[in-house]
Amino acid sequence: MIHAQRMIESHPSPAPVDAAMLAECVEACFDCARTCTACADACLGEQHPNHLARCTRLDLDCADLCGATGRILSRQTAFEPETARAVLLACARACRACGDECEQHARDMSMEHCRLCAEVCRRCEAACNNLLSAMGS
Amino acid sequence: MIHAQRMIESHPSPAPVDAAMLAECVEACFDCARTCTACADACLGEQHPNHLARCTRLDLDCADLCGATGRILSRQTAFEPETARAVLLACARACRACGDECEQHARDMSMEHCRLCAEVCRRCEAACNNLLSAMGS
């Protein structure tokens, strides 16, 4: 794997915020998009997917938003702090909603895919919030 | 074309907000994702793409965010108003930034693709703001 930080440091423009923190957030977004996509599909494959309809929906929203956020934060040319802040706020919120829901199914139904997904959502939510703090919003 | 409103009305759950307004926003998001993707590529193909680097970047951000917003708003199962609001705010902001930039190139360099793109961004920004108002935020 080529770490996001190496891409950030090879860019002709300097990182708009701390490179390590930015890299952590970009990687967390892509990992969360991947994990939420898999969790949505695992929920759909369970015997009673109607009990997991809310979880599936939040997984799909979270995957879409993390995907867009990861791409937007991967761009350093003409960085726009206001858009970055707004998308980080939205992403952190989607991760929180999805993480809360998954955590509940991990606890109540011992769903391992939800337990793993909750963990990834928490990490991504924290990475978004760290970046927001670093950007001074 | 199957209008978004027909999909909204055939869903087993009722529309979480006014169906016509929601449909207008979903369609505006997908049109904006499509138009911004094309405008980014047109900028890249111009003789001096370095003058259009900021425009290209804002086009790509706007396409990503409109794509995610259009998908999230297309879901009515277990609708989450807080996530919807946050993503609409982010999308409206990305559309504004991109619309402003494109408008400038339409005016100063008579770029037709930027003129068309600015028009689509304005419509999408307005549709997001209308939906935000209807949702009472």
Next chain:
Amino acid sequence: MIHAQRMIESHPSPAPVDAAMLAECVEACFDCARTCTACADACLGEQHPNHLARCTRLDLDCADLCGATGRILSRQTAFEPETARAVLLACARACRACGDECEQHARDMSMEHCRLCAEVCRRCEAACNNLLSAMGS
């Protein structure tokens, strides 16, 4: 709505294939991505989503592939016929699988969202195949 053809014609590079046919395919892809996203969510909200698990999965695949295909075909700078052909073949196949599945639920369970989605998938499959023929593959 700004039609795709106007964007194609305002691009500094000429259309790599017939502009009307290309525009039809780009619009069909974005409409299909939007409609399949909505159909997946409608399936999920039905009383017995387990009967619709396959349909949901094919909807999501189709939405992802149509989204990628619509973006790739929106680019005219340094157009790559080989990649375009491969992605059109994959997109036509995903549309066929999803259209077949949706058609069956429209017939057997009178699901209106599946009926509408099947119609959009058929149109997108045809648009992809038309473009493939025009490209001489």
Next chain:
Amino acid sequence: MIHAQRMIESHPSPAPVDAAMLAECVEACFDCARTCTACADACLGEQHPNHLARCTRLDLDCADLCGATGRILSRQTAFEPETARAVLLACARACRACGDECEQHARDMSMEHCRLCAEVCRRCEAACNNLLSAMGS
């Protein structure tokens, strides 16, 4: 990071192909989507982006296709071998085109972001081809 293989193994349906090989391909697709997005933006930020227009375009295509492929391969419910094969072929082709172009800029212009991106494209192309072989196409 939660490895893709743990998500695959916690899914209610068995992996449709060798789990380790599938996980490798899913991770390679998401890493390639992330790296190509960053490389496109780095190209755009260079002093002479017109020399890199083809590279930028291939990066964007590759990012879109890897993103869609990574999502489709993350789904095990009602797995469709024909769609998987078609999308893997398209993804391998996009990775090859992008890897070739990036390699050239790494060599001729010592562009570090292109060198890193070529490496990721090669790995993703190989992972797609390995999976195609394992699927018996």
